[in-house]
Amino acid sequence: MEQSSYLTVVKSNKVVEASYMLTLAEQRVLLACIAQIDSKAVLTENYRFEVTASGVADLVGLDNLSNAYRDLKKAAEKLYERSVVIDDPDLENPQITQRKTRWISAIDYVPGEGKLVLSFSLGIIPYLSQLSREFTKYKLKHVARFESVYSIRLYELLVQWNSAGEREIEVEWLKRQFQVDEKYDRVVDLKKRVIDPAVEEINQHSNIWVKYGQRKSGRTITHFQFQFGLKDKPQSLEKKHLSEEEINRQARPGETRATVIARLTGTSLSEIAKPGETFDQALQRKNSLAEAKKKLR
Template structure:
């Protein structure tokens, strides 16, 4: 089995929890380290390196900082599972270690969660770690997993209520228009941009209220650039320092990019992060539509 393959119990895919994109990348990179054909114990420390996060789209200048901050937050995170009509709350991690000299952290998963992140469970979902590289929305990664569960069918209908519960939105985005814009649209845009899936969705109403989201999706056709590595249809815009400074300060104020902020990160810190991302050929792509809206002319 591919060492970069993610295997998760469907109960975990549909569980209630909220992790940032970086926290999810750390969890997924560690899951890849779990032997898929061996008995799982909670005695093993699974390493995650800065390099692995960089491969998943984290900028090299912030990768180790993001790794350390992400694992510290992850240590306090929990997940709520429903098993045989019982609601069970458990922690993701019971121990973390820092190997600063190696640019690596170590994760010891909590014992209760191990059966749900291995293929020893009867029902599980598989996908490649590279599928979510570039998706920097925590909601995007979660929704991608929910769709991959139904990959053989190509359709999935989810109630707005169940999605809010799974994403642990609580009182966040109470208006459907905000939920659609900042959760659904952001997720679908990034899934279409970076993952192997091409996704569309429709809204389903009960009376006058939108109550369900009906997703339809399929594997993307292979691009010419994938068939011929020497050709490329992706364009990177080399912005001047003044352009990066100006647009970085504007982009950090956009509500639809608020998911890039870490914790209570200030606008100044977020602007600095976005400016670095604008210099990166891979990460710059997500900002192009916003740049054009702000007046950028390629």
């Protein structure tokens, strides 16, 4: 399968928020296969997906094809054993609180052709096909250059809430879903090894920008607070008009009108808006500050 076949990844939100651990090579193989699925069509366990070393190398920009062959072979060795744990998997049967399933049911490695051929398991298929609601969709090219599995996982968690532009994630929940709860006892180590490299890669290689802060309970950091948006999203409200009804509906407790508009349009005014200030006033003050800085240079 050539790179042109690797287009869009669509996953049920249940899988986006599931608990699992994959190597980077394994993640790339699975995403390359998922990107070949018509998410609205029927998928059976008999359908066979192909991933080639040359296709993955083109996708991720590997100059050394031997490394692509090596990574594909490594993925073939362990991928069959990998599993995923899905919380509350069946909305129609709330008594089932957790489901554990393999990602794939069969895998073949063809060394002479540098190719993997695999089938998804029956347990995971409902979360990859015939999706009509509660799913996350993104272009595979936006995560193709990531070098960390955590970058891919964090990116998915953010674009799942793309329309909000903000997401607060509990530290302990994130550690469980990323399966690093026994690896990083200290939040400072989690940030250094997982969060900071992921944020850096997302900002460098993907179609969104992201920054984050943290919320404490006493002296303990309990949540990460992410802000994010499309890099090419218009930053001026002049290009996006919001009705008063929409502003009032989207307003959060304690937010000024200026803050609401800034958040919904992706501008940075939410950081400088003053209580009671209108959006136009905040924008004018920001522009005035910018002009004053220019004169001081």
